Amino acid sequence: MFCAMLLAVTPILASPVLAGAIQQISAHDGAVIVQFDGVVDKADVFALAGPDRIALDISGATAGRSVALGGAVQNIRQAQFSADTARIVLDLAEPAIVTGGAFSADGKSLRLSLRPAAPKEFSGTVARGKTQIIPPMLFRAEPPKRRYEVTAAIRSNVGTGLPTISGPSDESLPLVVIDAGHGGHDPGAISPHGGQQEKDVTLAIAKSVRDEMLKSGRVRVALTRDTDKFIVLQDRYQLARKLNADLFISIHADSAENPEANGGTVYTLSEVASDREAQRLAARENKANIINGVNLGGADANVSSILIDLTQRETMNVSADFAKLLLREAMPNMRIRGNSHRFASFIVLKAPDTPSVLFETGYLSNAEDVSFLSSREGQRKVARTLANAIQVHFARRIASR
Structure with a gap:
């Protein structure tokens, strides 16, 4: 109920310039893939009950519109949860849990693996709270080009x-x-x-x-x-x-x-x-x-x-x-x-x-x-x-x- 109310509110505050907008969300064959047009800060993944849902808070992202459905996910909703965080909610056709998640090497897509779960196992996931997923941090100084003698x-x-x-x-x-x-x-x-x-x-x-x-x-x-x-x-x-x-x-x-x-x-x-x-x-x-x-x-x-x-x-x-x-x-x-x-x-x-x-x-x-x-x-x-x-x-x- 609380999550649904949040998603029903259209943000009226101007958002800052963020790193990545959500381009597409697809759910099929036990996986959910979120694609961005740039890198984002992080993703917090958590489960909600009554009805059963899986939610993602994507820091450093703006919400988009493109969605493709399939598998255990019967509906996908998204909105701007705060000025710098997009929230995605996956409405489940049956209880399912996230068994793994990772960003791609360029940080522009996030893949979650899902599998069906018994109600008790899903409830345990709800109780555990948020799991944080961090994209690769690729911006580093180039290593020295010259050879250094080790002495x-x-x-x-x-x-x-x-x-x-x-x-x-x-x-x-x-x-x-x-x-x-x-x-x-x-x-x-x-x-x-x-x-x-x-x-x-x-x-x-x-x-x-x-x-x-x-x-x-x-x-x-x-x-x-x-x-x-x-x-x-x-x-x-x-x-x-x-x-x-x-x-x-x-x-x-x-x-x-x-x-x-x-x-x-x-x-x-x-x-x-x-x-x-x-x-x-x-x-x-x-x-x-x-x-x-x-x-x-x-x-x-x-x-x-x-x-x-x-x-x-x-x-x-x-x-x-x-x-x-x-x-x-x-x-x-x-x-x-x-x-x-x-x-x-x-x-x-x-x-x-x-x-x-x-x-x-x-x-x-x-x-x-x-x-x-x-x-x-x-x-x-x-x-x-x-x-x-x-x-x-x-x-x-x-x-x-």
Whole structure:
């Protein structure tokens, strides 16, 4: 009833420019295929009872008209659920459940697999709520064209020269290590709105964060890099460990194929990613260690796996608490994405004894985000967000002792 009422309302608000309009929806032979004229942000799929229906909320899409029916689907309805979300409702001739779903490689079509189900099984699907499906994120910087020689010098920053610690000389004060993502031959994302490179944006933000935190005189700060150089992923968190850091923050500014995707996201460690986007993003970032087919990373086998597990569980809990605090402090200063605390197996988060977060500050593929992150004022706002969160974090840690 509620869904039907929503679909009966014709939107009167002007919609923003979205990435993809629905071109056709077809249902036949146990499958539903939705085609778009461009990429969309994501799809949330869920079941509704009384009558039995399957609904799709497509973020970053506008509703269309073309429909072809068949199989378990007896009717298809669609409308603009909100300014940036199209809703599709599949009226079922008999109970059926979605057994799988994926976007095509170009992100311009979504295929759902359906099969008939007993009423009890369908009711269980209704109770489970929404399943999120994310299209491939294909917009990335091209890999370096030239060949890079792999030498021991790339890892020398850990063994011989540790980063400079800025701030008071009192070693009892907490130490925060800020990691500017990418660097050197690895540019990270490249913006289509001016060509800004992620490695430059993250370094500017990291320096701004350092300067902002030093104003208080209550923390010490070190940067994994303060110039345009490449650092192996494991070395980034190993630098923090060698400095006995109390907190490690890796700064990034990613991109998405959907230019409407925007806002910050905070990631903490999990061996199982919280959604497919996080899983893909972690897998892609972790590949930055591989140059010309040579894996520069190495696993540390000197520590007992049991001790690592026990220590890392506590570290992950502290990291998650800081992530929540960071998002709270970010709200007044910058745009934050929905579902903004996510979990992924980023290599840079895997220090077993150093609380760590990866802060995706925004999307260089979004015109407003790249303008914000490239500006001095935007970088200062990000810096204030982090500095405030860090101050509260350590105040809480001291109070709980």
